[in-house]
Amino acid sequence: MSEATVKPTLPNQPVAPAPKPFAPEDEVMLRESLKRCSPSTFEAAIQFRKTGNPDHVPAVVIGVIERFVEPDLRVKLKDADDDLRLVEDLGIDSLTMMEIVILVEDVLQMSINNEELRNLRTVGDVKTFIDCKARGLPLPKPTKFLPIEHIGTVMPIQPPFLFLNEASVSSTSASGKYKITGQEFFLQGHFKDNPVMPASIMLEALGQLAVLYLLEGAPADPGKRVSPLTIFFTGCEGVRAHRVCRPGDILSLSVKPKRMKMPLATFEGSIRVGADKAVIAEEITLTFGFVEIAEAPAPAAAAPTITAPAPAEAAPLRAAVNA
């Protein structure tokens, strides 16, 4: 009846780096394994194998990925953000993914299960995943894509004051998109005959994405979840607007938690329009609180209690999705 008998395969054993000391012949094999990777990749791998310091892991992982990417696409990795997608942006197919995994396993002396690989979609996913393995931390929840129907159901904020069309949430970050339609009520007056998205609303949109992260991505204590009723804005710092945004612009929003300690969660956030930087917020801080998860959780029931319009709006949308 114990968990152990149900799951004989170890979900994630801490990987004590190199139980046996790193010998000269290990270095020869490591050099051979990494012969097509950059010198800095080899250096990082040597350091990790000698010291077990997980800080070297990201350099190794990026170096190995780079080695398997076609040369004309490697430039994308040079100043890659973690949102760079393995399949769509780097042309890595599932077999190449296996090549990457086997080389990483070989170099970092760890084992990766097939199931663990399925949810790795971005460079950031891979870095986080390997980092957790190297540190023996619990593996992150996979990135979830949330369509507007889902966002509407879980968020305490609702139209016409909801500024997210879609979002992806992982345990380490959230990204989202919002298209300025021109129909937003406030654009009638902001400004006269010159509709410009208010910077305060763009900050609000980032805050909403942070709320979504707290509800859908943030790790919670066992048996608890973040309650949408407890989330409020407390402050922000280092906010700069770089670009005027108008109807037709698609805002690409992203937030990343910097610190999380009950009851405060601090995020950094940014908005881009295409390749242009639009808004930077060095810190956005929200308060939040946990509630116990009920014995038989009814996730859909949680949202309706918060705001009145939600059930009416969300229900038919969900039905359409399920049809």
Place this chain on the structure above:
Amino acid sequence: MPRVFITGLGFVTSIGNDAATVVDHLYALRHGFELYPPFQTSDIPCKVVGTIKGFTTDSTDPEDWTFPAAYAIKRELLRSMAPNGLYAHCALLQAIADARLTPPDISNADTGLYAASGGSPYLTHHHHGRLQKVGVMRCSPLGIVASIVGTLNFNLVAAFRIHGASCGFSSACASSAHALGFAFDDLVLGRQKRMFIVGAEDGNRDAILPFAGMRTLSLQTDPGIASRPFDAARDGFVGTGGATVMVLETEDEVARRGVTPYAEVLGWGQASDGHNVAISHPEGLGSAAAMRLALEASRVEPADVEYVNAHATSTLIGDISEARALRTVFGPALPQVAVSSTKALTGHGLSLAGVMESAFCALALRHGFIPGCAHLRTVDPECAGLNLPRATEARPVRTVLKNSSGFGGANVAVLFRRAT
């Protein structure tokens, strides 16, 4: 019944990596043998190999390989190849250019690919070694498709986006002749309009040395006489690798595309010895039956055949069996039909041999010559009666027969006619 024509050829062989060089070698009887460096050790008694020039594939890592700059092959394709896959890929690119095929001509439901290679014992050995050494879950994800028999068709069908029939053939040294025969049938039956026939072998240490235990490899150290089919002093075959690709098309496609074919494939036959797993029938029973069936299917009289490109590998038993089979089939016409084995120049290409030598027949038909019997000094008395020209004969040739035989006593014969 639609007629079937050879419209394109591609070569990576010991006697040349393009059709023009191959013709030069066949015509001038220049061989492609060298003392093969990996064999020059005291524990390996055979020394000579029909080597592939311009390529290096002596690493288990395809990214270490070198090949002519004209062939740009991405890592994504290279990573699942064996050495014979690289040769075949290059030969296929040549054949496509030679046949003047465009991408839509290649990637459609009416175009298929039949292939033959013995796989890659070299890479099989390597990948199994890794499996033992670094563990089951860390063997290369592409090790299987790179090394098992079938590696050619897996790789080429995917790389060239082939949508028609695809299959690998495995009848040892008759494999690619079988591939040619069944491709012909698919075209005649209207199942396909165009077929690529691919034969290839690694031709390296792991591909050739396993034959040493059978004592079938020549131990000659002089590359100039190591391979000499039908000669009294022959002492075994010389191994080779490389690749050949042949494009077959129906007459409608030939007309539609307005290309000039090398030759017509008239028909083929196959029969088995039912005798021994590795030794050919002493009287050439299956070989004779295959030739008769090919002649009947092609409606050609033995006396109309002007040249036979023999299977003869320069082994003691095999050459005699084939000589007897030829005597049986051609009877009184035997003195009129010229016989030679071009393995005297290339070495024995195993699975590659059938299509490589069929392509040589196509070149002989187009350019009007019969390659002579290179290195033949004293005809083995057991092979007496055959018309074995010592020198190349420059003359128009109309009808040619190609023999192939493999382990288990599998025999294939194919008839070709000059395209007029």
